[in-house]
Amino acid sequence: MKADEVAQWMLAQVEKDGCIYQDDVVDHLVKAKADDLLRENADGNLVIGKAVLDAFKKITETTVVWVRSEFYWRWRVAEDEPGREARG
16 A cells, blocks of 8 residues: 555545544554554554655645644635644
């Protein structure tokens, strides 16, 4: 599995459900045995690796935002401020 494939899968989930949670992506990668696309954060948790995040950003930079407080991506709405992060 390649980072671009995961990014496309993530986009398909956003198209289907309106959002995608980081934990769901991590679970998908673990089940697919794609450990090379994961990394461990400072707290010792598995998170999405940079290659996947970069690939996802490349295809959704203007259409999807990251909601940091809840750890998910969703479609951008008119009320969102410029940039990748949303407030909620």
